[in-house]
Amino acid sequence: SLLSGDLSANVINSCMYISLQTSVAQERDRQVGSVSLDSAVCTTLCAERKNVILVGPEGAGKTTALEKLVLDWAKGERLQSFIYVFHFNLKELNGLQEMLSLETLMLRHSCVPPDSMTPLLQNSEHVLLVFDDLHVFSHCLDPSLHTLCADPCQVVSPGCLVASLLHGSLLKGASFVVASRQSGRLKFLSGTQMEVLGFLKPQREAYFNRAFTDPTLANKAIAHLEKTLGFYEFCSSPRFCWTVCSLYKSLMNAGEELPETVSQLCVGVLVYLIQEVLLTTACSRELMLALGKMASHCFLNQHLSCTREELGSFGLEKFLEAAAVFLQVDGEQLDTRVFSFPSQLMQEFLIAVSYLWSSASTEGVEEILEKHRGHAKLLDSFLSALSEPVQRRPLETVLGEPNADRVADFKRWLKSSSEEALRGYHKDQHHHYFHLLHQAQSKSLVKEVITITARMGISYADLSLQESVALNYVVECLGEMEKLNLYLSRNLTEEQVEALAPAMSLSHQIMLMDSRLSSGAVAHLASALSRGITTELDLSQSQLGDEKFKVLCAGLRDCKLTTLKLQVCRLTELSCDDLASVLSSGTARLQRLAMRHNQIGDRGFVKLCTGLRSPHCKLQELQIQSCKLTAASMGALSAALTSGQSELRKVDLTLNSIGLPGVASLCEALQHPSCKLQRLVFYDCSLTGESCPHFKEALMSKHCRLSELDLSVNELGQEGALLLCHALGRPGCPVEKLGCDLNKPVFEELGSLLRSGSSLLKSLSVGLNKVGDQGVKHLWEAVAHPNCLLEELDVEMTSLTDACVEDLCAALRATKTLRNLGLSNNSLTDYASSSSYNDFSEDVFEVFETCDKIRF
Numbered sequence: 073s074l075l076s077g078d079l080s081a082n083v084i085n086s087c088m089y090i091s092l093q094t095s096v097a098q099e100r101d102r103q104v105g106s107v108s109l110d111s112a113v114c115t116t117l118c119a120e121r122k123n124v125i126l127v128g129p130e131g132a133g134k135t136t137a138l139e140k141l142v143l144d145w146a147k148g149e150r151l152q153s154f155i156y157v158f159h160f161n162l163k164e165l166n167g168l169q170e171m172l173s174l175e176t177l178m179l180r181h182s183c184v185p186p187d188s189m190t191p192l193l194q195n196s197e198h199v200l201l202v203f204d205d206l207h208v209f210s211h212c213l214d215p216s217l218h219t220l221c222a223d224p225c226q227v228v229s230p231g232c233l234v235a236s237l238l239h240g241s242l243l244k245g246a247s248f249v250v251a252s253r254q255s256g257r258l259k260f261l262s263g264t265q266m267e268v269l270g271f272l273k274p275q276r277e278a279y280f281n282r283a284f285t286d287p288t289l290a291n292k293a294i295a296h297l298e299k300t301l302g303f304y305e306f307c308s309s310p311r312f313c314w315t316v317c318s319l320y321k322s323l324m325n326a327g328e329e330l331p332e333t334v335s336q337l338c339v340g341v342l343v344y345l346i347q348e349v350l351l352t353t354a355c356s357r358e359l360m361l362a363l364g365k366m367a368s369h370c371f372l373n374q375h376l377s378c379t380r381e382e383l384g385s386f387g388l389e390k391f392l393e394a395a396a397v398f399l400q401v402d403g404e405q406l407d408t409r410v411f412s413f414p415s416q417l418m419q420e421f422l423i424a425v426s427y428l429w430s431s432a433s434t435e436g437v438e439e440i441l442e443k444h445r446g447h448a449k450l451l452d453s454f455l456s457a458l459s460e461p462v463q464r465r466p467l468e469t470v471l472g473e474p475n476a477d478r479v480a481d482f483k484r485w486l487k488s489s490s491e492e493a494l495r496g497y498h499k500d501q502h503h504h505y506f507h508l509l510h511q512a513q514s515k516s517l518v519k520e521v522i523t524i525t526a527r528m529g530i531s532y533a534d535l536s537l538q539e540s541v542a543l544n545y546v547v548e549c550l551g552e553m554e555k556l557n558l559y560l561s562r563n564l565t566e567e568q569v570e571a572l573a574p575a576m577s578l579s580h581q582i583m584l585m586d587s588r589l590s591s592g593a594v595a596h597l598a599s600a601l602s603r604g605i606t607t608e609l610d611l612s613q614s615q616l617g618d619e620k621f622k623v624l625c626a627g628l629r630d631c632k633l634t635t636l637k638l639q640v641c642r643l644t645e646l647s648c649d650d651l652a653s654v655l656s657s658g659t660a661r662l663q664r665l666a667m668r669h670n671q672i673g674d675r676g677f678v679k680l681c682t683g684l685r686s687p688h689c690k691l692q693e694l695q696i697q698s699c700k701l702t703a704a705s706m707g708a709l710s711a712a713l714t715s716g717q718s719e720l721r722k723v724d725l726t727l728n729s730i731g732l733p734g735v736a737s738l739c740e741a742l743q744h745p746s747c748k749l750q751r752l753v754f755y756d757c758s759l760t761g762e763s764c765p766h767f768k769e770a771l772m773s774k775h776c777r778l779s780e781l782d783l784s785v786n787e788l789g790q791e792g793a794l795l796l797c798h799a800l801g802r803p804g805c806p807v808e809k810l811g812c813d814l815n816k817p818v819f820e821e822l823g824s825l826l827r828s829g830s831s832l833l834k835s836l837s838v839g840l841n842k843v844g845d846q847g848v849k850h851l852w853e854a855v856a857h858p859n860c861l862l863e864e865l866d867v868e869m870t871s872l873t874d875a876c877v878e879d880l881c882a883a884l885r886a887t888k889t890l891r892n893l894g895l896s897n898n899s900l901t902d903y904a905s906s907s908s909y910n911d912f913s914e915d916v917f918e919v920f921e922t923c924d925k926i927r928f
């Protein structure tokens with residue numbers, strides 16, 4: 073069968089068996105890996121003398137493992153300490169209604185010759201009992217509910233018999249190995265539990281290579297499976313691999329396209345099976361509806377299998393033969409046969425098919441989804457796919473058209489619920505609906521659902537491969553994305569970045585802050601950049617390092633990137649050569665580079681400056697804070713600035729100890745006619761008053777274009793600061809924004825400068841100076857003056873108290889320009905509650921309303 077796989081053909085005869093390399097995790101150490109299952113089982117049984125319980129999901133290979141063990145024993149290759157091995161399928165024992173003894177069981181069901189019974193019972197430590205499919209055993213195994221028996225001739229119920237064997241009262245000393253899906257019954261067993269995980273990726277490859285005789289076809293098939301379905305858990309199931317191989321083979325032989333989604337795969341499988349049963353369209357449809365009923369019943373009632381009688385109640389009585397193509401049938405005798413779904417995936421798919429093809433109109437889409445919530449994981453995905461005509465077309469050829477009302481109802485539901493979810497911030501919800509849209513494979517539907525109301529800028533961090541594929545699909549349908557936010561994607565693998573690469577190339581901005589990309593992942597990112605439209609990339613805190621940065625540079629040379637953020641990326645001097653060569657490549661378009669907190673040092677920065685001097689370098693803004701720079705590299709920066717080639721407008725040197733010679737060199741550059749620098753930041757650069765004459769000289773120069781100078785958090789002293797004030801008073805001095813630490817007399821000087829009408833200052837940041845109300849009063853007076861052009865004033869931490877409120881209000885009332893005021897970290901209290909200000913508190917609010925932004 074296409075659904076269940078053929079054990080004898082596969083494993084034993086045609087040698088498709090993957091030497092039991094099925095992965096196993098032992099409970100003792102939970103070391104998941106490619107441990108050979110048969111060795112693990114044999115060691116535990118023989119050397120450790122412990123019973124073994126194999127647990128795993130449907131189709132993981134438990135039965136196969138047991139069959140292989142028994143076969144190896146029979147061939148004399150394994151488990152030779154056991155003289156007798158009995159293999160029971162508990163599903164078949166379900167049919168036993170009558171009471172029986174161990175002797176009867178052995179003689180009747182295991183064909184033990186009567187004269188072997190006595191030696192067998194006397195040597196029970198040489199007996200191995202193998203029980204398969206414990207999860208479907210219908211009899212109770214709870215030892216507290218049985219009177220366990222010890223006598224092999226005692227006639228008891230089948231449940232009591234098996235329980236007595238598993239609990240060791242009967243055939244004391246015998247060992248057992250049991251296989252089961254996850255089940256409540258496992259709690260009644262003691263032994264070493266081993267988890268059968270199925271095929272890992274290399275084993276899947278090996279399996280495909282054996283299933284296809286032609287290696288080219290095998291490679292094509294496995295590559296397609298990995299790309300389209302490899303991220304689903306069920307891909308590790310050998311049974312699923314069997315189904316995929318069988319379907320792919322038939323499609324390849326017919327020269328047809330392979331399925332792109334799990335829904336398309338299920339459509340293919342179902343069409344194949346329906347064609348097998350050779351029924352009319354109407355009968356096929358009736359069969360699907362009946363199977364859908366059974367599928368739903370089994371989910372909702374937690375029934376793994378149904379009796380023939382139950383099958384009749386779903387309308388399957390007349391289709392018993394045809395139903396066997398879709399179901400697993402166990403049991404020799406007609407009356408005691410049980411029927412189950414060999415694959416949960418197909419079980420869910422059948423519910424979706426029967427819902428849409430049913431002519432009933434009673435059950436709405438919300439109802440069916442709600443009813444199966446927690447049971448059927450992919451039901452809404454399948455409904456989404458089947459609602460699209462192109463997706464369901466192959467099924468229509470065998471079933472006719474679906475119920476148009478139900479299709480329309482589902483589409484309405486999908487549109488409204490996805491629109492609502494995408495307006496919110498829950499990324500899981502976003503991912504869920506992206507998955508549904510991916511299954512529908514309709515570009516127009518994506519465009520219809522993802523409108524401007526969708527909040528597509530939220531971080532899609534920690535996404536799985538499946539989510540990456542769906543997200544990529546959505547972005548590809550949209551054609552472009554403003555911001556691809558993958559902030560905090562610490563688990564982003566190479567495969568995921570490969571899957572997301574098309575989306576990356578279609579994104580204007582890519583945020584990968586705090587991601588941990590591998591070298592392979594960076595290579596995919598680099599090639600996405602070189603193919604795409606991305607203009608901004610943020611890799612801050614991504615632990616990139618020099619090696620991976622080199623890989624990234626391959627993409628930076630020829631791409632549309634204008635902004636690159638590499639803050640805290642563990643870059644050293646080594647990356648600067650690569651960066652310089654990118655900047656001078658002629659094809660790179662970088663204009664803004666943020667490199668805060670990398671161990672670049674002077675040697676690295678000197679190398680970087682060779683790039684800045686290149687006539688091809690388009691860099692306008694360089695943030696190089698806290699990069700271990702000193703005066704030794706400032707000459708190289710000055711040379712670049714005065715080279716006539718540099719486009720640099722803004723340089724931030726915060727937290728570098730550039731010292732007096734560094735300042736002198738840069739101030740000289742500022743006076744050069746070729747220097748285009750407009751913004752220079754020396755925040756916390758350990759500057760002293762000695763640097764101020766250099767700044768004064770630079771600001772006095774007619775060539776200086778500096779409009780913003782930040783000297784905050786440096787010990788400039790009163791004398792130095794006064795020198796600066798004089799320079800700012802020069803008619804035509806371009807400085808509009810100043811950040812500086814000052815004392816009271818300097819505040820006074822600044823106040824008179826602002827009132828004089830000769831200064832162009834529009835932004836002043838003078839926080840962190842404890843000048844108090846009296847000091848800042850000079851600025852309030854200046855603000856109130858008509859000559860003052862200040863638009864922004866930051867007086868954070870200047871020890872202001874409530875006593876300043878009157879002056880402050882007067883200034884705000886009078887000013888025509890101030891829009892932004894920073895008052896934070898001062899001792900201003902809730903003046904409205906203070907009696908002295910009660911009289912004009914309302915007035916204060918009115919005044920404050922004149923400012924766009926006030927920070928307290």
Ligand SMILES: Nc1ncnc2c1ncn2[C@@H]1O[C@H](COP(=O)(O)OP(=O)(O)OP(=O)(O)O)[C@@H](O)[C@H]1O
Pocket residue numbers: 076077078079082083088089090091092093094128129130131132133134135136137205253309310311312314414
């Ligand atoms: N090691 C293997 N090598 C090759 N094929 C395998 C292997 N294990 C399983 N298969 C394939 O997968 C199918 C299902 O395997 P098996 O019946 O052993 O799974 P199971 O875990 O017992 O499933 P269930 O829980 O439904 O009883 C087999 O018929 C066979 O086609």
